[in-house]
Amino acid sequence: LAKTTQPISMDSYEGQEVNITCSHNNIATNDYITWYQQFPSQGPRFIIQGYKTKVTNEVASLFIPADRKSSTLSLPRVSLSDTAVYYCLVGDPLASKIIFGSGTRLSIRP
Amino acid sequence: SQTIHQWPATLVQPVGSPLSLECTVEGTSNPNLYWYRQAAGRGLQLLFYSVGIGQISSEVPQNLSASRPQDRQFILSSKKLLLSDSGFYLCAWSPPTGQRNQPQHFGDGTRLSIL
Numbered sequence: 001l002a003k004t005t006q007p008i009s010m011d012s013y014e015g016q017e018v019n020i021t022c023s024h025n026n027i028a029t030n031d032y033i034t035w036y037q038q039f040p041s042q043g044p045r046f047i048i049q050g051y052k053t054k055v056t057n058e059v060a061s062l063f064i065p066a067d068r069k070s071s072t073l074s075l076p077r078v079s080l081s082d083t084a085v086y087y088c089l090v091g092d093p094l095a096s097k098i099i100f101g102s103g104t105r106l107s108i109r110p
Numbered sequence: 111s112q113t114i115h116q117w118p119a120t121l122v123q124p125v126g127s128p129l130s131l132e133c134t135v136e137g138t139s140n141p142n143l144y145w146y147r148q149a150a151g152r153g154l155q156l157l158f159y160s161v162g163i164g165q166i167s168s169e170v171p172q173n174l175s176a177s178r179p180q181d182r183q184f185i186l187s188s189k190k191l192l193l194s195d196s197g198f199y200l201c202a203w204s205p206p207t208g209q210r211n212q213p214q215h216f217g218d219g220t221r222l223s224i225l
Contacts, residue, residue: 034213043200043216044154087153100146100154 004088009105018075020104022088025069030092033064033071038085038103047086048073083108112137116201116217124225129174129188131220133201136182141203143184144214145176148198160184161206196224 005023012018024033032051036044048055050062050071061074075082085103116133123129135141142161146154156169158176166176173192177185184201199220205212 036213041198041219041221043202043219044214046213046215049213099156102153 131186144202146200
């Protein structure tokens with residue numbers, strides 16, 4: 001399983017765009033990149049998933065360079081409610097398990 | 111639509127007592143099921159996962175065990191709790207192995223405090 005490295009914490013302000021980068025140097029050919037959001041005392045919630053290039057949905061964008069050794073989660077115009085821990089995961093869905101790292105604690109200020 | 115139920119939401123148990131946490135999934139068949147534990151301020155630690163009835167894989171050796179008596183039921187147990195078993199326990203499911211590009215979906219968790 002590919003190990004991921006992401007910043008322990010980040011701070012930003014309401015209305016700003018936030019980019020959280022995750023490093024995964026030993027990503028395997030079959031691995032997908034998945035991001036989750038977790039609020040205190042709740043289970044993680046799926047945000048976005050991608051394999052290569054760019055993926056966008058209603059809440060975020062995921063940028064993956066050609067070598068796939070890193071990925072960037074982009075949150076447009078954050079609000080206070082985006083304060084949470086964000087996890088980057090790398091793994092093969094067919095492998096039946098994906099390991100969570102320590103995540104990035106994002107704090108949004110007014 | 112699929113739903114996952116996990117109970118109880120909170121639990122306070124004395125050291126040395128037994129434990130049984132239950133998780134059920136509705137709206138899907140033959141899901142992959144997972145038990146995670148999260149210590150305060152830490153990431154998620156995978157404890158067990160199951161790809162089918164009676165099939166359990168253990169990720170971390172400890173005094174906990176898991177069972178899957180039915181397709182959509184996953185139980186986390188202990189015969190004798192330790193203080194170190196305190197934490198936030200999360201159950202999750204994902205579509206059956208073979209369906210690529212499908213994320214895990216989590217329950218609301220059980221906060222277990224050992225006294």
